[in-house]
Amino acid sequence: MPPHTSAAAGSGCPVTGAAAGGGPAALYGPGLDGDMMPALYEQLRAAHGPVAPVAIAPGVDAWLVIGHRELLQLTREEQDFSHDPRRWTLLREGRVPADSPLLPMVGWRPALLFTDGQQHRRMRTAVADALAGINGHELRRSVRDTAEHLIASFAARGTADLVAHYARLLPMQVITQLLGVDTQTGRALVEAIAGTVSATADAAEASKRMAGILLRLIDEKRRDPGNDITSALLHHPARLTDEEVLHNLVVMFVAGNQTTVNWIATSLRILLCDPAFRSSLTGGHLSVDDALDLVLWRFPPTQNFPARYATRDMTFGGQPVRAGDMLILGLAAANADPKILPPDGQPVVGNRSHLAFSAGPHTCPAQDPARLITRTAIDTILHRLSDLELAVPESELEWVKSPWSRGLAALPVRFTTPQPRTPVTQPTDPPPRRAATPHASRPTT
Incomplete structure (x- = not known):
């Protein structure tokens, strides 16, 4: 049944029943976290194929695209799948409440994420x-200095939560510097943006706080430009309006901050929990970039991403999609599509054809700075805390309760005296590699 006609979305049906064909699977509620979502995706794939009916809020249905080939088609064919939420049938017909916590995340903004052509x-x-x-050498130096400062703040204790004390703080401090924001304002901005994308009743108020902070920043940089991203956008030949700059900053900050937090934390989790993986990395058999791509294949920081809107009636992935239907990008599920993975179950190494950063014209433009930040953050902490180990059994690690973001709630570790800081020669970033055949014989993750 097409998403905009289903009556089952508000039933709160159990995930297993929905996935088995009893109605749209509920992609909302306190029971969803990053640990159980992969099983849901495979249930949906078995029951519905590469495009599955889901509910993203009570009474709000959509299609979740979980096939790799179908997701590529969705992201590349703008004539059939628009980014403009004003095409969304449920929104046009007034069936999405004005105070819905979804709207701050999917409502139209004058930003690159919501436009076509x-x-x-x-x-x-x-x-x-x-x-x-962005100067890569200066960014690497900034990341390393920030990482050293954060490590020093907990080094004497011998224990830390690498999510709260490291992964969550480092990207925020670095990205706010890139935007030209001071630390205090940056912290307030992070809190406001986190509230905006939380899909809770406080999302609308958080969105207002976020806009106020950014408007003040834009006014300051319009009058007194600096060497930062905000000033670059304001004075670009494309002549963006202040409103366009504001909303593009939001898109960049949301994508850059939380994605990088999850990427750092998940990479560290795998290093701590998979001895073969860690020995391959420290022994030089696996490069840091190979390790980061393994994480993006298996545990993409953003697991589901809204949205595209069908521009016409069609059959897509075997489903009757109608004009105005919402389609969700199932990035994590598409990466796990059995049709594109090695048949022997080996991990994909030396291949960047994953969909962690989406694909097509809207591929994330910030993935290179995000990779540099993540790589440097991991290099630094592994050098300084060489005997880092998990402080709890792996089974006790908890994931953030979100159908959108895949991230750890905490990563408690212990260690002994940190290694002394040594001067590090700034390496040259490796050139992008061509996508390889997705087969490999490296450690599992």
């Missing part, structure tokens, strides 16, 4: 140029 290319050019202006 020429408007999207105009905004993306400005954003891509602003990001390209």
Whole structure:
């Protein structure tokens, strides 16, 4: 049954029953976390194929695209799948409450994430140029200095939560510097953005706080530009309006901050929990970039991402999709599609054809800075805390309760005296590699 006609979305049906064909699977509620979601995706795949009916809130249905080939088609064919939520049938017909916690995340904004065609290319050019202006050596130095400062704040204790004390703080401090924001304002901005994407009753108020902080920043940088991303957007030949700059900053900050937090934390979890993986990395058999890509294949930081909107009636992935239907990008599920993985169950190594950063014209433009931040953060802490180990059994680790983001709630560790800081020669970033055949014989993750 097409999403905008189903009556089952508000039933709160159990995930297992929905996945077995009893109605749309509920992608909301306190029971969903990153640990149990992979099993749901496989249930949905078995019951519905590459496109499955889901509910993202009571009474709000959508299609979840979980096939790798279908997700590529969804992201590449803008003539059939628009980014503009004003096409969404449920929204146009007033069936999404004005105070819905979904709206701060999926409501239309004048930003590259919600536009198609020429408007999207105009905004993306400005954003891509602003990001390209980042000095890689200076960014690496900033990340390393920030990482050293954070490690020093808990080194004497011999214990830490690497989510709360490291992964959650490091990207925020680095990214706010890139935006030209001071630390105190950056902390307030992070809290506001986290509230905006939380899909709770407080999302609307958090969205207002976020807008106020960014508008003040834009006004300051319009009057007194600096060497930062905000100033670069404001003074780009694309001539973005202040409103466009504001909303593109939101998109960049949300994508850059939480994604990088999850990428760092999950990479560290695997290093702590998989001895073969860690020995391959420390022994030089596996590069840090190979390790980071393994994480993106198996545990993408964003597991589901909204949204595309069908521009016409069609059969897509075997489902009767109608014009105005919402389609959710099932990034984690598409990466696990058996049709594109090695048949022997080996991990994918030396291959960046994963969909962790989406695909097509809207591929994340900030993935290179995010990779540099993540790589440097992991290099630094492994060097300084060489005997780092998990402080609890792996089975006790908890995941954030979210159908969108895949991240750990905490990563408690212990260690002895940190290694002394040594001067590090700034390496040259390796050039992008061509996508390889997804077969390998490296450690499992």
